[in-house]
Amino acid sequence: MCLAIPVEVREILPGDMARVSLDGVVKVVSIALVEDVKVGDYVVLHVGYALARIDPEEARKTLALLQAVAADA
Amino acid sequence: MCLAIPVEVREILPGDMARVSLDGVVKVVSIALVEDVKVGDYVVLHVGYALARIDPEEARKTLALLQAVAADA
Amino acid sequence: MSLAKPIRRKLDLANGRVDLSHGAGGRAMGRLIEDVFLAAFDNAWLAAGNDQSAFEVAACRMVMTTDAYVVSPIFFPGGDIGTLAVNGTINDIAMAGARPLYLSASFVLEEGLPLADLVRVARSMGEASRAAGVPIITGDTKVVERGKADKIFISTAGVGVTPPGLALSSDAVQPGDAVVVSGTIGDHGVAVMSKRENLEFETAILSDCAPLHGLVADMVAAAGPGLRVMRDPTRGGLAATLNELANQSGVGFTLEEDAIPVRAEVAAACEFLGLDPLNVANEGKLVAIVAPDRLEPLLAAMRAHPLGARAAMIGRAVEDPDRFVEMRTVFGGGRIVDWLAGEQLPRIC
């Protein structure tokens, strides 16, 4: 039910809408709930609305942390 | 379009309706247009309404006339 | 050790309805097929649960046919869409003089269809199939949203085997051949129409829906190669069938109205509706064209069969470049018997 997925913003459309892509699958969604969405951003999409922006730096850090744990193992 | 057929009145129903029969095929029709319809009468049925009563005596006479012509021939 | 199995609840066949899950390829669909179709059709081919069924055949001339059944209402005096779907397809095989072997059945169900109605239809099919000795060996079910179908549509296909040497063909009719019908005409169409909304009338007329391959076998035996062609006068009635044959064989026909068997009640219902019995559908009757010298044995064989008791010779093929079907009326005059132009009768098959 809380199914949500990070998608890439490809084009900002009028009326707080945007064209987003997930591996070439493209949909038009609302970005009314997230401020200052730009082309190239990744946003978390839920029931047709972007809910949050993915912070690429934090994502990188999380992965790095995971890899560090793995390296320890 | 003016298709009409003589049917026998089997049962008088409320609301100026009647159950009529043509060789055992039974339909409910309006008898609002014909006065004093009785069970046993034959009426001429057109688009769901009885239009006229068949006069059995005149019917007999018409047939007799036809037969007379035939007899002459 | 295996786990406890889910308790298999029977479908609520009394009060349940078809819903979209019954067509989705999951367990609900499996249960519908099992509780309704496998139960009703009851044969080993279906029970094998394959997407196709297999059978052995000897070298032969085979025939294949299909029809879709969309009759409304689905239940009518003397039958239902299920009996029609079985017998109708059997008859299209039988019309080739062939012995029907197997049927397939595919269903399009409308969401909301009462399961009780579906069961009733399936049981009719099972009974008709067993009565005819022609099992339904493979099938398919789809469910569509409410308002995207009308209760139930059935398509059946069938295969059969033609006796060696027999080659009926719609272009084989010769001037002088006799036209035979196997019994009264118009019963089916009138029975269905009597139950149509806004058209209702009361009548004792039943659909004539019946499988004709038994009658056909007797006819083939009696008439041999004198039998030119057979056809079941369904949609469009006797008039459409004879016009088709006239066109395909390049002949005309002359009929005697007096000789065409029509029940009094069918004639009466047609008067009510402004229809001609010659245009009304039949589902258990056939028209056969036969060489004059085989007419008598053919009629005798037909009349000896319960489905041909009222068989009658109703006319002859004649030479006619216009390929008219003409009829001498009860009144003594002549008329053409034509296809009905753009008829929009209720769905009767």
Add this chain to the structure above:
Amino acid sequence: MSLAKPIRRKLDLANGRVDLSHGAGGRAMGRLIEDVFLAAFDNAWLAAGNDQSAFEVAACRMVMTTDAYVVSPIFFPGGDIGTLAVNGTINDIAMAGARPLYLSASFVLEEGLPLADLVRVARSMGEASRAAGVPIITGDTKVVERGKADKIFISTAGVGVTPPGLALSSDAVQPGDAVVVSGTIGDHGVAVMSKRENLEFETAILSDCAPLHGLVADMVAAAGPGLRVMRDPTRGGLAATLNELANQSGVGFTLEEDAIPVRAEVAAACEFLGLDPLNVANEGKLVAIVAPDRLEPLLAAMRAHPLGARAAMIGRAVEDPDRFVEMRTVFGGGRIVDWLAGEQLPRIC
């Protein structure tokens, strides 16, 4: 001397619509069948104009199948309801290892269907039938009122012949057998869903709709009696097909998620929709269960065929009284691959 003939006006295939007269058994119906179906299917059986068609067969083991096609929308990337109706039924025959011979087709048309759409569908069927070498030899057409169907429903049935000695059977799977798929899964269902109203998304994914009998012939030749059973994972997807086989053979399966070919875009579309590609329909793929010693030749033969280029071994049959289909996930854990409970996906076939 014969009379002047009525001028035969062509149907207005560009702007016309199906109306009730096209299903009434009269001249309008004849014209629809001629201008649309006979023109598109173009073969001598249909041209003969009988209610059934005949063909000669040698003694053999035959298979028969049927499916109803109700996909919505009727046109989708990579195909339409017509290609589906031909290839889907060919595939159900091919899954028995059989060579498809002939098809029948029955149509339920909704009043108001643009004739242009009908022609497009009929031409697709004609092309698919010619490409596969399997003619449509008999058919039927019904027209129902607007709102009593959804544009067009097609039921096809088919017959085919099994090579001597081959006896595939859904109960033949042995523990240790390999599970093979012929290519990427989920393409068809995703392609159809991408065009559904209220669900639209843009994607380059095409339906995989294709006739598999050529591939199957190569497989039969390569694997011989080592081939246990084949099935096309249509409605319900790979998950439903493997669960069916597990139940019918009394075995379990273990799959490797890593080994199952799924296009990236199909995976992405499934993420969007909250679906598992294992539950999504295919129309040009098959699952084969093969004895371990015939796995390699089978895979080699499949990969040599254009429709099997991405064939892969995805798992094995195992002994399991619970008949579970289990899968080791990409993540390394285990899970069951179950039927989807009461799925209500769009009509994808």
Add this chain to the structure above:
Amino acid sequence: MKYVDEYRDGALARSIAAAIAREVRPDRVYRLMEFCGGHTHAISRYGLEDLLPANVRLIHGPGCPVCVLPMARLDMAIACAGLPAVTLCAYGDLMRVPGSNGSSLLKAKAAGADIRMVYSTLDALRIAEAEPAREVVFFAVGFETTTPATALAVRAAERQALGNFSVLCNHVMTPPAMRAILDGGGEGDETPVLIEGFIGPAHVSTVIGVEPYRPFARDDGKPVVIAGFEPLDVAQAILMLVRQINDGRAEVENQYIRAVTPSGNARAQAEIAAVFETREAFEWRGLGSLPASALRLRPAFARYDAERRFGLAETPAADNPACECGAILRGAKTPRECRLFGTVCTPDTPMGSCMVSPEGACAARWTYGRFRDNAAAARRKEIA
């Protein structure tokens, strides 16, 4: 079927035919118009022509309300059916009648209009009751036979305060059309009217009685015999007409006396009078505009009048100029004399009014009688 089968008796028919043959004078032609489509149908359906001497010629008149409905009125009905929320109810006979540009109710329905075939105005009322959100319009056509059923429906709607029922009225009257036939093809048309007598309508006459036909006998010298719709009725009426003509009489006689009374059905007349008033003029397909020949709803029933309720207007629509219906309806030509007959114009693709209903002159000829036009038939007749 009592009062039906006895009037279809073949043996009797042959005797009547013999009587006619005996009584006709070989030196003259008897051109008799059956006004009514019901008679046209009976004549064609039973092959009555084959029993008549060659010099008794039957001319099929305009008494088919479907045939005479002008395209513009059909176009109006199609436009009405296309209005939002409108459900148009029509008798089945109307579904295939061609409007402008190849349109028809059947095609409009296929294109999405909500059009329902009904068998009676009672059905239309039931639909209006059951579907209050729909605007149910009854497409009313017909002669005096059919008009009372419409009148009753309007009054029932008023009684039940059915706010969503109305009538698109095209009811027409028999006497003005017979008058138009006798008056010929209008200004500029000098074709003589070659009709020696009329077979008068059966069921129209049950409603209007015998009186309205008197002027045609009295003023025009044309005998009229009102006849039932069974073939023996028609045969007898022909004999009666032959006798009048032979006698030099011109009277109104009533062969269908078992159902038609001199003054007709007073109740039905009263219903018509209560609901309808006469239009100044009305266009008849094939006959042109005829004064005082049709009905519309009285102002008191304005809200049941679909024309007013939806502001429907007639857009003139021209018939195919090659169509000879006008001349055929007046007895001046036969269908075979139209160059479109049977090739371009058939019941499947009718071009003119006489081909649209099985009761039309051209359709009846094509559907039931065209074998008489071919050589094979002539040969068969010789052999027989």
Add this chain to the structure above:
Amino acid sequence: MKYVDEYRDGALARSIAAAIAREVRPDRVYRLMEFCGGHTHAISRYGLEDLLPANVRLIHGPGCPVCVLPMARLDMAIACAGLPAVTLCAYGDLMRVPGSNGSSLLKAKAAGADIRMVYSTLDALRIAEAEPAREVVFFAVGFETTTPATALAVRAAERQALGNFSVLCNHVMTPPAMRAILDGGGEGDETPVLIEGFIGPAHVSTVIGVEPYRPFARDDGKPVVIAGFEPLDVAQAILMLVRQINDGRAEVENQYIRAVTPSGNARAQAEIAAVFETREAFEWRGLGSLPASALRLRPAFARYDAERRFGLAETPAADNPACECGAILRGAKTPRECRLFGTVCTPDTPMGSCMVSPEGACAARWTYGRFRDNAAAARRKEIA
């Protein structure tokens, strides 16, 4: 799929699993509740359990809005869908949820109600615009993740003056449910709450941020790690929880830092606050009535509130008494300990809240994990 595939990496997963195995103390059990159905789904879908040491036990919490929707609310939606002219729009997840007497939206639809599956409130708005004659009711369910979409739809309807759109609101809130879990089964229930830590919701937290979880750490001493929905996210969160527990810490940590900020999504919060207000109490299936745990429309939006608009009332409906959902949701029992599990109660015929959605504890076990309960699996594990 960027930001997806890298968090499903099997090799990395094995390393994290090894780290967890290394760090757990063999002498104790770690009972960790993932509150959220999204986590339950990820855990089951990817078989995470198989990678964890036996003494790390995952308890599936009530964070599935479909599971916790009480039958009475579902009955209300079915009743609403049955009202004349109502079109009920619902997320697909809800179609099969059982109401009283075996009812469901799917069956109500089959029986004739106009019920449409939608993927977004945007679809429901489109339907309301396109079909002005219908009363379009959006059946709103969901936690804080889903609530903003409903709020936006209500505001859009107001902006567009859409008079035929309303919301049947069942939005619930995460913190009160976590509170209820920690407070135990209510009066009379003495079952200890056996949960040592929480995996906090991913997408709920994108909206509400990190702060609302502080009390569970601070006041209840339960560590909370907010985690993403991919399986590596969950594995990492488990490692983080194990470490907190081993350290005796009880903090709120944020593993899903790439999407969750400390204060959450201010816009989304503002939308929720503008449209909704807190209900005094709301019934949760399996948990009972929880105070201040759900939302309703503010009086200013009363006309968009389907409950008020159609005067809908709740009729109490009792769950199957044998259902152990309450205890399962609180970690006191496992699905296998319910005697209905897998026999009477399966996803095809769910008896209780935990079986109705694939994200429910019982459904996830049955659909993805029940092989772990059978002997063959045990044997296969030995062999492997």
